[in-house]
Amino acid sequence: MEAGVKLEDLTRYPRLMVLTSLAWFLAGGTAGLLMVLAHATGLLRIPEYNTLLTFHGTVMTFGGLFQLMMGLSLLRAGFCYGKPVKGLLVKASYVLLNLGMLMIAASVLGLGVRTSYTLMFPLPAVGVFKGLWSMEGLTVFVWGVVLVLAVVVALYPAALARLVFGGKTQEALVLERFMGTLNPSGMAGMLPYVFILPPLGAAITVGAVAIGLALVGIVPLGSIGWALTPMNFNYPFWIFAHNLMEAMGIMALGTVYWLIPRYTASEEQRARTLFSEKLGLFAIVFYSTAAIMAFPHHLFTMPTSQPQGLSYTGQVASWLTGFGAAFSVFNVLATSYVFGLRLTPAVLAAMLGFGVYIADGFLAMQLGTIGWAFRLHGTYAATAHLMTILIAVTLIWIGALYHSYRLLFGRPENPKLAYAHIVLTAVAALGLLYTMAFMGSLGAPRRAYPLPVGSEGVAALLTFGALLAAGQGAFILQLLSPKRRAP
Amino acid sequence: MMGTGAGAVLIFVYLTAPFLVVFVALFLLSVRRGKRASAEGLRENERLIRAAEVVWLIAIGLTWTAINLVSIQWIPWIQAQTAVSTQQEPTQVVQVEAFMWGYRLDAYELRTGVVKFVARSLDAIHAFAVYSPRGELLATVMLMPGMTEEIVLELREPGEYTVRCLEYCGDGHSAMASKFRVV
Numbered sequence: 329m330e331a332g333v334k335l336e337d338l339t340r341y342p343r344l345m346v347l348t349s350l351a352w353f354l355a356g357g358t359a360g361l362l363m364v365l366a367h368a369t370g371l372l373r374i375p376e377y378n379t380l381l382t383f384h385g386t387v388m389t390f391g392g393l394f395q396l397m398m399g400l401s402l403l404r405a406g407f408c409y410g411k412p413v414k415g416l417l418v419k420a421s422y423v424l425l426n427l428g429m430l431m432i433a434a435s436v437l438g439l440g441v442r443t444s445y446t447l448m449f450p451l452p453a454v455g456v457f458k459g460l461w462s463m464e465g466l467t468v469f470v471w472g473v474v475l476v477l478a479v480v481v482a483l484y485p486a487a488l489a490r491l492v493f494g495g496k497t498q499e500a501l502v503l504e505r506f507m508g509t510l511n512p513s514g515m516a517g518m519l520p521y522v523f524i525l526p527p528l529g530a531a532i533t534v535g536a537v538a539i540g541l542a543l544v545g546i547v548p549l550g551s552i553g554w555a556l557t558p559m560n561f562n563y564p565f566w567i568f569a570h571n572l573m574e575a576m577g578i579m580a581l582g583t584v585y586w587l588i589p590r591y592t593a594s595e596e597q598r599a600r601t602l603f604s605e606k607l608g609l610f611a612i613v614f615y616s617t618a619a620i621m622a623f624p625h626h627l628f629t630m631p632t633s634q635p636q637g638l639s640y641t642g643q644v645a646s647w648l649t650g651f652g653a654a655f656s657v658f659n660v661l662a663t664s665y666v667f668g669l670r671l672t673p674a675v676l677a678a679m680l681g682f683g684v685y686i687a688d689g690f691l692a693m694q695l696g697t698i699g700w701a702f703r704l705h706g707t708y709a710a711t712a713h714l715m716t717i718l719i720a721v722t723l724i725w726i727g728a729l730y731h732s733y734r735l736l737f738g739r740p741e742n743p744k745l746a747y748a749h750i751v752l753t754a755v756a757a758l759g760l761l762y763t764m765a766f767m768g769s770l771g772a773p774r775r776a777y778p779l780p781v782g783s784e785g786v787a788a789l790l791t792f793g794a795l796l797a798a799g800q801g802a803f804i805l806q807l808l809s810p811k812r813r814a815p
Numbered sequence: 816m817m818g819t820g821a822g823a824v825l826i827f828v829y830l831t832a833p834f835l836v837v838f839v840a841l842f843l844l845s846v847r848r849g850k851r852a853s854a855e856g857l858r859e860n861e862r863l864i865r866a867a868e869v870v871w872l873i874a875i876g877l878t879w880t881a882i883n884l885v886s887i888q889w890i891p892w893i894q895a896q897t898a899v900s901t902q903q904e905p906t907q908v909v910q911v912e913a914f915m916w917g918y919r920l921d922a923y924e925l926r927t928g929v930v931k932f933v934a935r936s937l938d939a940i941h942a943f944a945v946y947s948p949r950g951e952l953l954a955t956v957m958l959m960p961g962m963t964e965e966i967v968l969e970l971r972e973p974g975e976y977t978v979r980c981l982e983y984c985g986d987g988h989s990a991m992a993s994k995f996r997v998v
Binding site: 374375378381442444446448449450451454455458460557558559562592593603604607629630631632633643644647650651654655657658661662664665666667668669670671679683686687690691694697698699700702703704705706707709758762765766768769770771773774775776777778779780781 | 821827850871879883886892915952961964989992
């Protein structure tokens with residue numbers, strides 16, 4: 329180690345983020361299990377279910393997955409470029425994200441705000457006027473959202489950009505051979521987030537801040553009428569939320585592109601890259617461009633008020649993202665087959681996560697088809713897509729976590745527990761995907777309790793939910809198990 | 816059939832099940848190949864794989880394009896327009912108001928044939944989703960406050976149709992429903 333350079337500078341915040349994300353995952357996962365149990369037994373009252381619904385969605389997406397991605401992507405950028413993961417941007421990202429999440433959790437669990445994590449604007453405001461929750465609760469909720477948005481849209485991409493483009497490399501912190509900023513097996517998969525999210529998330533952040541300022545009386549409510557019309561709020565929200573999911577997906581794809589070549593059996597120099605680096609880069613650029621244009625698929629079921637030309641653009645762009653995914657399928661499988669793979673928890677998680685991601689992609693493209701969207705939008709099929717993509721991306725990042733397990737926790741992972749964790753998670757993800765897709769085909773409304781139709785799928789939901797929980801139990805055992813000696 | 820929700824899920828299963836089998840098989844094969852000692856020996860089929868790359872991309876392109884074109888006929892108003900032109904029936908128009916947590920229709924008894932629903936929300940975001948007497952979801956539209964949506968459906972089956980909300984709208988979301996009859 330060079331003088332003054334400590335490995336801890338690289339790992340402290342990523343480890344904190346990973347462990348904190350685990351705490352949020354546990355809290356949100358428990359809420360999710362209770363929700364399914366309630367469908368089976370009727371144990372919750374409707375407001376209690378809707379409270380858990382809002383808590384589960386918010387916590388799993390931002391406190392859990394986003395934070396896991398933030399920690400591991402910063403770690404990876406740090407040890408590839410040889411730069412410490414610390415400083416104001418990193419600290420502020422960690423503190424403000426979790427402060428925001430705590431405020432949201434308090435407003436949901438303590439003050440009864442239950443808007444679902446998609447907000448459904450103007451429901452937050454209408455709920456106050458209907459007496460469903462208080463103005464105070466809404467104020468805490470909105471400021472929690474503002475803090476989370478500040479991290480997602482500005483602080484995290486700035487911290488990542490600083491690691492990629494700024495600062496000086498400290499050779500002692502370079503732990504992996506650098507694969508190139510613009511290479512798909514290097515950092516290319518991280519760049520769409522850095523460059524796309526800040527401009528596309530700016531409008532919703534400004535709107536949320538304006539609403540927050542009005543709620544605490546700093547600006548008059550009348551002066552922010554522009555932010556309170558449903559379309560003015562929801563257009564920026566959909567553009568942001570859609571592209572956040574896509575950018576997280578592309579970053580996960582980039583993680584597969586990075587991990588798989590590192591576990592090929594061939595010792596050749598070339599085996600440390602993808603089968604086709606050009607196709608990999610093309611896939612990332614193609615996918616990113618198509619994803620930005622695919623956002624109008626949120627408008628398919630507003631056929632009169634929204635331009636139909638925009639809908640068709642959304643359909644074609646949604647399918648073009650499928651092309652990007654198809655390029656990736658070929659490239660990842662060709663890399664694995666041509667160079668051979670060494671089986672490790674990291675590679676298993678990345679491959680199974682990628683497989684689930686692609687399987688879900690078929691459903692995403694169906695939801696992105698106008699004719700089908702009129703029969704599936706708002707049903708459990710949409711839930712199946714959203715939840716599966718989040719689990720798949722999480723599984724891919726679990727691969728990255730096992731790749732860096734010894735670096736983060738100072739000991740190697742227990743492979744048996746790791747394989748149990750990964751396989752149970754993947755099987756549960758696929759089980760939930762098919763079950764929810766089936767419930768969607770029956771017309772089961774999402775976010776509805778009790779279910780007016782589609783309750784045939786509840787037993788399967790409970791079974792696969794329990795499997796998912798068992799998988800995470802294996803990971804907790806992994807973390808708590810006594811130190812194993814490095815081989 | 817393929818344009819319905821059930822058809823969509825059937826196609827989904829037909830496409831993803833073989834994909835997952837092949838994906839896992841190739842993964843396991845890659846792990847098996849990885850146990851071979853000689854690194855050079857692994858690259859024997861590289862030219863074949865380069866050819867497979869081209870075939871794969873062309874096949875994907877053709878499949879994707881075909882589904883996109885075929886799916887146009889599944890869009891509700893295009894189906895309904897076809898029915899109007901072949902049956903020459905006058906279109907019935909029903910005004911719908913959605914609110915927390917119910918629906919108000921200006922007609923609860925309709926004739927079989929083509930019906931245009933003109934729907935709007937009075938408060939939060941709601942959906943206007945129509946289920947056939949057999950429980951099949953025929954179509955859903957999202958209702959944003961301040962905007963009006965029109966959906967044209969061909970209601971062929973006599974019986975009791977159900978209207979439900981598919982967009983989360985608070986504590987009464989699950990129970991937000993109404994019914995109308997088609998005779």
